[in-house]
Amino acid sequence: MxxxxxxxxxxxxxxxxxxxxxxxxxxxxxxxxxxxxxxxxxxxxxxxxxxxxxxxxxxxxxxxxxxxxxxxxxxxxxxxxxxxxxVEFVEEHHLYRMTIKDEFDITLPASWKGIREVLIENFPNEEQGIKDFMLLCERVVLESFMGFKAALKMNSADMLMKNSKHYAEHGLRSAKSVLDEHFSDEQLKTLLAAYWCYLGQAPRNINFVDLAMMLYAYGVFKPWHIxxxxxxxxxxxxxxxxxxxxxxxxxxxxxxxxxxxxxxxxxxxxxxxxxxxxxxxxxxxxxxxxxxxxxxxxxxxxxxxxxxxxxxSREIGTSAFCLYIGLDCPPETLGIENASTFMGTTMDEDLMVETMATSKPPVATMLTCYNV
Ligand SMILES: Cc1cc2nc3c(=O)[nH]c(=O)nc-3n(C[C@H](O)[C@H](O)[C@H](O)COP(=O)(O)OP(=O)(O)OC[C@H]3O[C@@H](n4cnc5c(N)ncnc54)[C@H](O)[C@@H]3O)c2cc1C
CATH class of the missing domain: 3.50.50.60 (FAD/NAD(P)-binding domain)
Structure with a gap:
C-alpha cells in the first residue's frame, strides 16, 4: 500500500x-x-x-x-x-542506599540539606570539602541552565566567563578530577559518584556537570515514582x-x-x-x-x-544487564528497605565498567524495588 x-x-x-x-x-x-x-x-x-x-x-x-x-x-x-x-506521582524520600562489601553502607536522603548532613556525619574529616563540593554542584548546575544558555545564544565567551564562571571552569572537567580535588576519602568519592552508572561511563569519563546535575536535580527536586x-x-x-x-x-x-x-x-x-x-x-x-x-x-x-x-566526540557507554525478579516474600525479609540500592564488592568504578563489558560475574549492581 x-x-x-x-x-x-x-x-x-x-x-x-x-x-x-x-x-x-x-x-x-x-x-x-x-x-x-x-x-x-x-x-x-x-x-x-x-x-x-x-x-x-x-x-x-x-x-x-x-x-x-x-x-x-x-x-x-x-x-x-x-x-x-x-497521572499520580509519589515522592520518594531517599536518593539511594550504597553498600560496598567490607567498606560502608550509607543511605542518602532526597534532600540537599539532608545529603550534606549525612555526608558530614559519616565523613567528619571531609566537612569543608563536602560543603565546597555541594556548593560547586549547585553553582555549576544553575549556571548551566541560565548563564551558559544565554552566552551560547549570544555566542559570547566574555559573557560565559562573566555569568557562568564555575560552569566554564569546572563543568566539562571529568567528574573524577573534581571529586579527587575535593576529597581524600575513597569511600566518600565512591558514594558521591554512584550515579555514574546511569550515564554508562566511569567517573573519569563523565563531565562533572552531568554528575552534579543528577545529584542536584534529585536532591533538590526529588526523585518520583509514578x-x-x-x-x-x-x-x-x-x-x-x-x-x-x-x-x-x-x-x-x-x-x-x-x-x-x-x-x-x-x-x-x-x-x-x-x-x-x-x-x-x-x-x-x-x-x-x-x-x-x-x-x-x-x-x-x-x-x-x-x-x-x-x-x-562521543564514546559508546557500557550497557547494563537487567534481570526482572519476582519474589515469593516481602522485600523487607531480604533486607530491602530502599527503592534504589547500589551494591558492590569494589570501589573501583573502572573495574566495574570493565567487568560490565564481559560475561564475568558482576562486581557491582543496582537493585531497584518498586514495591518499596
Ligand atoms: C532499566 C532502565 C532504568 C531507567 N531508570 C530511569 C530512572 O529511574 N529515571 C529516569 O529519569 N530515567 C530512567 N531511565 C531512562 C529513561 O527511561 C529513558 O531515558 C527514556 O524513557 C528514554 O525515552 P526516549 O523517548 O528518549 O527513548 P526511547 O524510550 O528509547 O523511545 C524510542 C522510541 O522510538 C521507537 N523507534 C525507534 N526506531 C523507530 C523507527 N525506525 N520507527 C518507529 N519507531 C521507532 C522505539 O520503539 C521507542 O518506542 C531508565 C532506562 C532504563 C533502560
Missing part, C-alpha cells in the same frame, strides 16, 4: 521523548502523525506482565518534576500537556496527543526519511514506513537514536553539518 497524505510534522517513535514532542506539536495546532514500531507507546517507559508479576521496565526515579512549591521543568511541561491531571509505573505516564502522554487531534500508528516502523536533493542542501519531503506507506512532511522529529536517524533512516550520504563532529 502506498499513500501520500500530508502532515505538518511526523514524529518517529512513541518513547517519552517522541510522545512529548508529538503532544506539544498537536496541542500547538500542527497536524501531526506519530509512528511507532512497537505495538504500545512508551519505548523504555513501559511495563510488561509475566505470570503474577507486572514489571516496570525502566523508571524508578523520575527526575525533573520538582515539587508543587518548587517545580522543575517537567512539571511545567506536564501541566501544559494536561498530564498532571491524568503510580502504575512509567506505562501510566506514556499512556497519559498519548492521550494528551490524541485529545489534541493527533494521529498515531503502532506496528509502523519508519525505514526512510526522504529528502529532495535538488537544492543547495537536502530538504526533508517525506517519510517511508516498513509497510511501504509514504507520508509527505517537511518536519520530522526522530525519537530513534541519533545514529539510527542520521545513518540508517536519512537517505543522504553526507551527514548534516555538526552531526559528524558530534558523533566523533
Amino acid at each position: 502506498s499513500n501520500l497524505e500530508k502532515y505538518d510534522a511526523v514524529v518517529i517513535g512513541a518513547g517519552n521523548g517522541g510522545l512529548t514532542a508529538a503532544a506539544t506539536l498537536a496541542r500547538g495546532g500542527a497536524k501531526t502523525l506519530l509512528l511507532e514500531r512497537h505495538n504500545i507507546p512508551g519505548g523504555c517507559a513501559t511495563s510488561f506482565v509475566r505470570g503474577d508479576f507486572e514489571f516496570e521496565v525502566a523508571l524508578h526515579q523520575l527526575s525533573g518534576l520538582g515539587t508543587e512549591k518548587n517545580p522543575f521543568i517537567m512539571r511545567k511541561i506536564f501541566n501544559e500537556l494536561g498530564v498532571m491531571d491524568k 503510580k502504575g509505573g512509567s506505562q501510566a505516564l506514556s499512556n497519559a502522554l498519548l492521550e494528551s496527543f490524541l485529545e489534541a487531534g493527533g494521529e498515531v500508528q503502532f506496528n509502523a516502523a519508519v525505514d526512510q526519511i526522504i529528502t529532495d536533493k535538488s537544492g543547495d542542501k537536502p530538504k526533508v519531503i517525506a517519510i517511508h514506513t516498513e509497510h511501504g506507506d509514504v507520508y509527505e512532511t517537511e518536519q520530522v522529529i526522530s525519537n530513534a537514536s541519533s545514529v539510527v536517524t542520521f545513518v540508517d533512516l536519512l537517505d543522504t550520504d553526507e551527514l548534516p553539518e555538526g552531526i559528524s563532529q558530534d558523533f566523533k
Whole structure:
C-alpha cells in the first residue's frame, strides 16, 4: 500500500521523548502523525506482565518534576500537556542506599540539606570539602541552565566567563578530577559518584556537570515514582496527543526519511514506513537514536553539518544487564528497605565498567524495588 497524505510534522517513535514532542506539536495546532514500531507507546517507559508479576521496565526515579512549591521543568511541561491531571506521582524520600562489601553502607536522603548532613556525619574529616563540593554542584548546575544558555545564544565567551564562571571552569572537567580535588576519602568519592552508572561511563569519563546535575536535580527536586509505573505516564502522554487531534500508528516502523536533493542542501519531503506507506512532511522529529536517524533512516550520504563532529566526540557507554525478579516474600525479609540500592564488592568504578563489558560475574549492581 502506498499513500501520500500530508502532515505538518511526523514524529518517529512513541518513547517519552517522541510522545512529548508529538503532544506539544498537536496541542500547538500542527497536524501531526506519530509512528511507532512497537505495538504500545512508551519505548523504555513501559511495563510488561509475566505470570503474577507486572514489571516496570525502566523508571524508578523520575527526575525533573520538582515539587508543587518548587517545580522543575517537567512539571511545567506536564501541566501544559494536561498530564498532571491524568497521572499520580509519589515522592520518594531517599536518593539511594550504597553498600560496598567490607567498606560502608550509607543511605542518602532526597534532600540537599539532608545529603550534606549525612555526608558530614559519616565523613567528619571531609566537612569543608563536602560543603565546597555541594556548593560547586549547585553553582555549576544553575549556571548551566541560565548563564551558559544565554552566552551560547549570544555566542559570547566574555559573557560565559562573566555569568557562568564555575560552569566554564569546572563543568566539562571529568567528574573524577573534581571529586579527587575535593576529597581524600575513597569511600566518600565512591558514594558521591554512584550515579555514574546511569550515564554508562566511569567517573573519569563523565563531565562533572552531568554528575552534579543528577545529584542536584534529585536532591533538590526529588526523585518520583509514578503510580502504575512509567506505562501510566506514556499512556497519559498519548492521550494528551490524541485529545489534541493527533494521529498515531503502532506496528509502523519508519525505514526512510526522504529528502529532495535538488537544492543547495537536502530538504526533508517525506517519510517511508516498513509497510511501504509514504507520508509527505517537511518536519520530522526522530525519537530513534541519533545514529539510527542520521545513518540508517536519512537517505543522504553526507551527514548534516555538526552531526559528524558530534558523533566523533562521543564514546559508546557500557550497557547494563537487567534481570526482572519476582519474589515469593516481602522485600523487607531480604533486607530491602530502599527503592534504589547500589551494591558492590569494589570501589573501583573502572573495574566495574570493565567487568560490565564481559560475561564475568558482576562486581557491582543496582537493585531497584518498586514495591518499596
Ligand atoms: C532499566 C532502565 C532504568 C531507567 N531508570 C530511569 C530512572 O529511574 N529515571 C529516569 O529519569 N530515567 C530512567 N531511565 C531512562 C529513561 O527511561 C529513558 O531515558 C527514556 O524513557 C528514554 O525515552 P526516549 O523517548 O528518549 O527513548 P526511547 O524510550 O528509547 O523511545 C524510542 C522510541 O522510538 C521507537 N523507534 C525507534 N526506531 C523507530 C523507527 N525506525 N520507527 C518507529 N519507531 C521507532 C522505539 O520503539 C521507542 O518506542 C531508565 C532506562 C532504563 C533502560
